[in-house]
Amino acid sequence: MAEHPHAQLVRKGYEAFTRGDMDTLRSLMSGDATHHVPGTHPLSGDFKGTDAVIDMYRRLFEETNGTLQVELRNILVDGRGHAVSMHHFTAQRGDKRIDENGGIVFRIVGDKITDLDECVEDIDKGNEFWS
Numbered sequence: 001m002a003e004h005p006h007a008q009l010v011r012k013g014y015e016a017f018t019r020g021d022m023d024t025l026r027s028l029m030s031g032d033a034t035h036h037v038p039g040t041h042p043l044s045g046d047f048k049g050t051d052a053v054i055d056m057y058r059r060l061f062e063e064t065n066g067t068l069q070v071e072l073r074n075i076l077v078d079g080r081g082h083a084v085s086m087h088h089f090t091a092q093r094g095d096k097r098i099d100e101n102g103g104i105v106f107r108i109v110g111d112k113i114t115d116l117d118e119c120v121e122d123i124d125k126g127n128e129f130w131s
Contacts, residue, residue: 006083006108007075013113014072014085020061022054029053030112037118041130053116063130064091073101081108091129098129 003011009028016024035047035056043063047056060068068091076084083106090099100121107115120126 004077004079005111006077006079006081006106009108009111009113010075010083010085010104010106011072014070014087017057018070022057025057026050026054028113030109030114033112033114033116035116035118038120039123039127039130041127043130044127060091064093067092082106083108093129096129098125100125 013025013028016022016028029050031050032048033050033053035053037044037047037056043056043059047053068089070087070089072085072087074086076086084103085106086101086103088099088101091097102121103119105117105119106113
């Protein structure tokens with residue numbers, strides 16, 4: 001059975017993120033895409049527009065000195081413009097380390113990602129790590 005186009009889009013995004021390929025990531029999103037990051041830390045909030053989203057991704061890599069690793073575990077789709085990814089991520093930031101599960105709820109219009117709602121296993125742990 002062939003993978004649904006929305007799952008393929010999300011998978012391509014994870015692969016590009018893992019490689020640090022921001023040009024490919026930019027091409028997968030609409031110009032007004034928004035990535036919502038939970039928490040109260042400096043990298044949380046709503047990042048509106050591809051420039052802001054890509055800059056936030058760049059900051060994730062900078063803040064972790066390139067130690068951020070994300071392993072895609074699964075993608076679920078509804079065939080109506082939504083996809084949900086589940087992943088495992090690890091990173092180190094100074095003497096802090098994070099090792100958690102997370103996910104993203106994607107809204108897809110046509111062949112572009114328009115909205116990313118990130119979900120994490122432990123918001124307090126994320127706040128501590130990124131603060």
